Amino acid sequence: EVQLLESGGGLVQPGGSLRLSCAASGFTFSNYAMNWVRQAPGKGLEWVSVISGSGGSIYYADSVKGRFIISRDNSKNTLYLQMNSLRAEETAIYYCAKTRRSGYVRAEADYWGQGTLVTVSS
């Protein structure tokens, strides 16, 4: 059974940093690209970033480029998102999501974690 478990969310001041983690199990982690998607309270879904299975291909939304860093440790089956210079409008639930097709970076997500809440406020 595929499981994705995010952690690391919490309260952070504007301009601060936070590192999210997503522990994966139930599939061959290194074979699949992984995404971060966020959802502000009461709002829609916003794609944030994706990393290929090997970690060699990475893409970001323009809104986070230069401030967020996605990475993965395939030996630990864990995905990360380092978030720097956080803004109040980035308060959201952050989901990690597995790409459906093995070997594809640009694809839909078939499994999602339960999400972790990041609150950016002074």
Place this chain on the structure above:
Amino acid sequence: DIQMTQSPSSVSASVGDRVTITCRASQGISSWLAWYQQKPGKAPKLLIYAASSLQSGVPSRFSGGGSGTDFTLTISSLQPEDFATYYCQQADSFPLTFGGGTKVEIK
């Protein structure tokens, strides 16, 4: 960036009704479109990929259609568990983008 526009933003319907949601892309995306269902407090669930392929385990009352710029999600006979918000997403190019969502409410 490719903009995804969903309509309507909300729809009121009764159990047993046929419901159709539309998603329009600002440029052609071939069939690189997915549909998700999200219930309050829960993560999104993949329903349809490649515009019309049903994800494993999803009831056959859900169907997707379209290609290029215009797409539809149809629920043939609405069930109580289908009241939720539905999102389309394009996977044609980065950044991946979602539609604004369509909330299906009980009439």
